[in-house]
Amino acid sequence: MYKSISPSNYHVLHPRPVYLIVSRNKSSSLNVMAASWVSPVSDEPFLITVSIWRGSLTHQYISETREFTINIPSEKHVDIVYKAGTTSGREVDKFKLLGLKTVKSSVIETPGLDGMLGFLECTVVNQVEVGESTLFIAEVKAVHVLEELYTRYGWDLNKAKILLHHSGRGFTTPSKLILALK
Amino acid sequence: MYKSISPSNYHVLHPRPVYLIVSRNKSSSLNVMAASWVSPVSDEPFLITVSIWRGSLTHQYISETREFTINIPSEKHVDIVYKAGTTSGREVDKFKLLGLKTVKSSVIETPGLDGMLGFLECTVVNQVEVGESTLFIAEVKAVHVLEELYTRYGWDLNKAKILLHHSGRGFTTPSKLILALK
Numbered sequence: 001m002y003k004s005i006s007p008s009n010y011h012v013l014h015p016r017p018v019y020l021i022v023s024r025n026k027s028s029s030l031n032v033m034a035a036s037w038v039s040p041v042s043d044e045p046f047l048i049t050v051s052i053w054r055g056s057l058t059h060q061y062i063s064e065t066r067e068f069t070i071n072i073p074s075e076k077h078v079d080i081v082y083k084a085g086t087t088s089g090r091e092v093d094k095f096k097l098l099g100l101k102t103v104k105s106s107v108i109e110t111p112g113l114d115g116m117l118g119f120l121e122c123t124v125v126n127q128v129e130v131g132e133s134t135l136f137i138a139e140v141k142a143v144h145v146l147e148e149l150y151t152r153y154g155w156d157l158n159k160a161k162i163l164l165h166h167s168g169r170g171f172t173t174p175s176k177l178i179l180a181l182k
Numbered sequence: 183m184y185k186s187i188s189p190s191n192y193h194v195l196h197p198r199p200v201y202l203i204v205s206r207n208k209s210s211s212l213n214v215m216a217a218s219w220v221s222p223v224s225d226e227p228f229l230i231t232v233s234i235w236r237g238s239l240t241h242q243y244i245s246e247t248r249e250f251t252i253n254i255p256s257e258k259h260v261d262i263v264y265k266a267g268t269t270s271g272r273e274v275d276k277f278k279l280l281g282l283k284t285v286k287s288s289v290i291e292t293p294g295l296d297g298m299l300g301f302l303e304c305t306v307v308n309q310v311e312v313g314e315s316t317l318f319i320a321e322v323k324a325v326h327v328l329e330e331l332y333t334r335y336g337w338d339l340n341k342a343k344i345l346l347h348h349s350g351r352g353f354t355t356p357s358k359l360i361l362a363l364k
Contacts, residue, residue, distance in 0.1 A: 012325055137312060
């Protein structure tokens with residue numbers, strides 16, 4: 001009934017939320033990449049992790065300024081997210097390519113992206129090497145969301161079409177709310 | 183347009199996949215808990231992280247044997263997942279309470295759960311303290327999936343109703359596949 005597949009088949013843990021990470025170097029150049037290997041890891045303080053390949057421009061930028069924003073795209077941003085995840089900021093200005101505009105952060109210098117469902121301002125507090133990547137552990141300093149889409153229980157699933165990454169060009173969104181029995 | 187909410191509102195990163203973590207102590211007692219703060223962090227080798235509260239029985243068990251399984255529930259397991267996440271193995275035998283049966287693992291001693299969509303066998307390779315929790319970094323040693331639900335691109339979203347956790351008793355599943363433009 002179960003079949004064993006390759007123990008490197010990480011898609012077994014997808015679909016999962018995908019984000020646009022904005023980073024900044026010391027000269028205030030910006031870069032953006034797509035990342036779905038992001039997770040909350042502590043609630044008090046609110047800490048998150050993001051795994052970033054050591055060869056990437058984002059890795060270089062975060063290492064320089066120790067901060068970044070996590071931007072939450074919706075279904076309509078699917079092509080932007082895919083392009084941001086398959087091009088390198090070393091070869092092209094991704095902000096220009098993707099027509100992205102920024103919004104000011106309230107605590108850190110690195111901006112968020114305009115038009116997303118929301119964004120988080122993060123500062124790195126620790127890091128661990130994992131394979132060819134660095135796991136950045138960061139504290140969330142501020143959270144901004146589109147007011148009409150966010151309830152006291154989180155995103156309104158009828159309105160906020162959070163984007164989840166499946167595999168390659170494949171994405172999806174959450175469906176209806178299911179309530180567990182008390 | 184954006185409103186700022188509490189910087190400890192981690193639900194902004196939900197809904198996200200939720201799993202049942204099976205752990206074992208040195209005497210081979212088993213425990214199960216629900217966890218959604220799980221993420222792949224490296225593909226070669228395939229490493230994952232899971233954040234576990236230091237006061238939990240699961241934390242004690244994983245610290246003893248340095249291994250666990252990640253079990254992937256579907257929509258139909260929503261009540262089991264909620265109960266597994268809101269009861270403590272220190273007070274009740276959750277396997278008995280939830281009517282769970284195990285299946286043998288192929289590499290580690292800790293078993294998987296019968297009837298799930300699939301499970302991963304994991305051994306701890308590193309750990310980092312994060313707030314009141316420990317972030318266990320583990321290598322995936324084997325992956326088992328229900329054959330008819332898994333394609334070369336990952337889960338068949340028409341058949342595999344992966345469970346995502348939203349907030350409290352609220353869960354959801356992925357909807358239809360969306361393909362980004364090449």
